[in-house]
Amino acid sequence: MELAERIRKSREFDLFERMAEHEQVVFCNDPATGLRAIIAIHSTTLGPALGGCRMQPYNSIDEALEDALRLSRGMSYKCAAADVDFGGGKAVIIGDPNTDKTPELFRAFGQFVNSLGGRFFTGTDMGTSMDDFIHSMKETNCIVGLPAAYGGGGDSSIPTAAGVLYGLKATNQILFGTDDLGGVTYAIQGLGKVGFKVASGLLEEGAELYVTDISQESLRAIEAKAATSAGTVKIVASEDIYSQQADIFVPCALGGIINDFTIDQFKVKAIAGSANNQLLDESHGRKLQQRGILYAPDYIINSGGLIQVADELYGINQERVLAKTKHIYDAILEVYKMSELSGISTMESANKMCEKRIENKGKRNDFYTSSVKPKWSFRHQ
Numbered sequence: 001m002e003l004a005e006r007i008r009k010s011r012e013f014d015l016f017e018r019m020a021e022h023e024q025v026v027f028c029n030d031p032a033t034g035l036r037a038i039i040a041i042h043s044t045t046l047g048p049a050l051g052g053c054r055m056q057p058y059n060s061i062d063e064a065l066e067d068a069l070r071l072s073r074g075m076s077y078k079c080a081a082a083d084v085d086f087g088g089g090k091a092v093i094i095g096d097p098n099t100d101k102t103p104e105l106f107r108a109f110g111q112f113v114n115s116l117g118g119r120f121f122t123g124t125d126m127g128t129s130m131d132d133f134i135h136s137m138k139e140t141n142c143i144v145g146l147p148a149a150y151g152g153g154g155d156s157s158i159p160t161a162a163g164v165l166y167g168l169k170a171t172n173q174i175l176f177g178t179d180d181l182g183g184v185t186y187a188i189q190g191l192g193k194v195g196f197k198v199a200s201g202l203l204e205e206g207a208e209l210y211v212t213d214i215s216q217e218s219l220r221a222i223e224a225k226a227a228t229s230a231g232t233v234k235i236v237a238s239e240d241i242y243s244q245q246a247d248i249f250v251p252c253a254l255g256g257i258i259n260d261f262t263i264d265q266f267k268v269k270a271i272a273g274s275a276n277n278q279l280l281d282e283s284h285g286r287k288l289q290q291r292g293i294l295y296a297p298d299y300i301i302n303s304g305g306l307i308q309v310a311d312e313l314y315g316i317n318q319e320r321v322l323a324k325t326k327h328i329y330d331a332i333l334e335v336y337k338m339s340e341l342s343g344i345s346t347m348e349s350a351n352k353m354c355e356k357r358i359e360n361k362g363k364r365n366d367f368y369t370s371s372v373k374p375k376w377s378f379r380h381q
């Protein structure tokens, strides 16, 4: 029996089966600082792996690993969709972002990132902020999305939120024949770095919002914002956000929130938000299609942050970032149209497009020319 076949048949190698699509998974353990993290590299076909680092009080190693595997896979598709020279990776730190952060923990994390020798670049995600990575960057230059004062492109949640607003305009174009964001009702889950900016942008345009967050501070802040805006806001309980009588559900917190339990609760016409991995699995994309709910593939509508951090490789240029982020409007319209023409779901349409791009790049003969400086070398000077 072939080695690969023998391994596949042995239950003791289940972990390798789970990461069958992934190139590498690194478990990072630093007892001195309490760091326990997982870095997952899905694919480096398009370039070094890139993906933010999430911090969350996961209930088990299993849950943390699953998140890292799913998120890093999503990054491969996101990089292909945004046409940037990066592959898919992601990191998760096990811990409570409100109580467990220390400078030493993020320095230890930076050391592990550095040990990958440029195969993995990272920055902020759910539960982490630019300030955390100021500590990590002391150990590695594979950190993106740092403040401008540290040579980075700044807060990547700004272009992410801008991209979501462009995606919502495209969605309104299909639903109502207009790009206007005002006069429409949205149910927003999560008012963090991205969700708060999206909600604020919608309020300024006169939208009617239903919002939820587990942070009372964020809820008070959005009420204060609404008091000085053209729009209105109503706070709803976490479990009620899926069943709001709104036009569009805008998930900006957790993944897996489109599942068998929530799908029957939706009364919306469309779902379009920043959260990564919104569909529990691909079948839920088809179920949304059957229910006539338009779905904006998450890794396209939320690619503004990636566009900005990828731009750092060329020396950040905000005009270029904005122009590329605007393109999210066309990209979302394109996938809605592809799905309509082919009859397959919007997510399947987007996946097919990205898989083709990755396959084509994999086929290309990247031949070596000794006179040209390696593309990434300036990051290691």
Ligand SMILES: NC(=O)C1=CN([C@@H]2O[C@H](COP(=O)(O)OP(=O)(O)OC[C@H]3O[C@@H](n4cnc5c(N)ncnc54)[C@H](O)[C@@H]3O)[C@@H](O)[C@H]2O)C=CC1
Residues within 6 Å of the ligand: 124, 125, 126, 127, 128, 156, 157, 158, 160, 189, 190, 191, 192, 193, 194, 195, 212, 213, 214, 215, 218, 238, 252, 253, 254, 255, 274, 275, 276, 302, 303, 305, 306
């Ligand atoms: N920051 C970025 O540029 C990007 C973020 N994303 C994704 O967007 C989502 C949000 O990211 P960030 O805003 O950066 O994270 P964040 O950590 O700043 O905000 C998340 C918010 O969700 C809230 N939340 C957590 N659990 C909740 C629940 N059960 N119900 C309601 N609210 C809940 C938190 O209290 C927090 O306010 C994540 O899925 C992230 O992976 C995707 C692309 C880029």
Ligand SMILES: O=C(O)CCC(=O)C(=O)O
Residues within 6 Å of the ligand: 050, 051, 052, 053, 078, 122, 123, 124, 125, 144, 145, 156, 276, 302, 303, 305, 306, 309
């Ligand atoms: O925003 C970042 O720092 C990297 C991009 C990313 O992780 C994401 O788009 O999910």
